[in-house]
Amino acid sequence: SRSDLLSLLLSARDDTGVGMTDEEVRDELATMLFAGSETTASTLAWAMYHIGQRPDVEEEILTEIGKAVGSRPVTFADVRSLPAITRVLDEVIRLHGVTTLMRRSVEPVVIGGYEIPAETEVLFSPYAMHRDPELYPDPDRFDPDRWLPEHMAVRPRHHVVPFGAGSRKCIGDKFAWLEATIFLATILPRWKLRSVPGSKPPAEAVASMAYPIRVPMVVHRRETG
Structure with a gap:
């Protein structure tokens, strides 16, 4: 009769x-802990870091939350009314998402003029693709406006693939977006976070994404009316 993940499984x-x-339940839980918790935490750490450096973006988000949510708790139904947060998360994952992926060719194929035999392990880098200057001018700059509809319309369909694409696309993408959006919409109206002067999050590449080892920030309680 409970709604937690373990009970549902x-x-x-x-x-x-x-x-x-029991083994299948264990494997499902392990997958959620590895792919559904650490990755979301990393994304949120980077999001708070970038928002803390862009007061204009922060103000846009706070205004949006105030209109869509007000002072009540955030719900799943509110997520569609928070596009500014979605743009921030899209840009964070573009900058700090999955570093490399591997796929095996099931038959001979030619990609970009290169012949790839069947049963070949192919390593490619979404991290590099998401920083292609032809797709994203000034690619190392944090700019959530890249994700406005008019800017997205001029890019190819699969210009960004942090969750993969096609039949192998991660089934957790919508869950991750819901979780991260609700978190930011809950925290930001209550707390203001600013980077420690002179600090920059050290990061290392892990299997899931560019993982921030630590993000030194100063936390201030916001004045509420």
């Missing part, structure tokens, strides 16, 4: 009425 049944084994 334990109570899940397929079309024949069979539930998961």
